[in-house]
Amino acid sequence: MPESSSSAPVPSTPSTGGTVVYREKLWPNVWIWIISAGVAGAGILVFAPISATAGYTAAVVLFAIIAILLILSTPSIVVTESTLTVGRATIERRFVGAAQSFRGEEATAERGVRLNGLAYLCIRGWIDPVVKIDITDPSDPTPYWLASSRRPNELAAALSS
Numbered sequence: 001m002p003e004s005s006s007s008a009p010v011p012s013t014p015s016t017g018g019t020v021v022y023r024e025k026l027w028p029n030v031w032i033w034i035i036s037a038g039v040a041g042a043g044i045l046v047f048a049p050i051s052a053t054a055g056y057t058a059a060v061v062l063f064a065i066i067a068i069l070l071i072l073s074t075p076s077i078v079v080t081e082s083t084l085t086v087g088r089a090t091i092e093r094r095f096v097g098a099a100q101s102f103r104g105e106e107a108t109a110e111r112g113v114r115l116n117g118l119a120y121l122c123i124r125g126w127i128d129p130v131v132k133i134d135i136t137d138p139s140d141p142t143p144y145w146l147a148s149s150r151r152p153n154e155l156a157a158a159l160s161s
Contacts, residue, residue, distance in 0.1 A: 018080030022158035029126040036066040079158045087122035097134030099159040101152030120145040
């Protein structure tokens with residue numbers, strides 16, 4: 001399971017020459033941004049005794065830092081004709097087995113009591129559905145990948161084609 005440490009955006013036609021079959025970016029929900037604004041607003045309370053300007057400046061700087069970190073840490077799922085990329089991990093499609101989508105309590109069980117400790121995880125707490133992607137590479141100890149997806153049925157269908 002080779003991993004890439006670069007955070008560069010994934011091009012629409014990857015370097016492997018394959019056409020993109022499926023693409024999804026796991027952006028934070030609106031409520032994550034609201035919480036971020038609230039946490040940044042706490043800067044006003046901390047620096048208000050110094051001056052109101054310092055408080056508002058601290059809030060803006062804190063929100064900018066949080067927003068940049070959220071944007072930079074947002075993973076992508078990209079399926080091409082020859083590869084699957086989930087977050088920082090990439091694998092050839094020939095090593096990808098069955099893909100199953102889960103929602104609701106089934107998704108919670110997959111992230112919890114049914115989770116294999118060797119599985120590769122790319123899950124986000126603000127996205128409930130998950131897709132379990134079996135890995136068939138005999139030299140890879142990872143039994144499957146578990147990835148959050150807002151469109152789990154589309155992702156599973158793209159991997160099945």
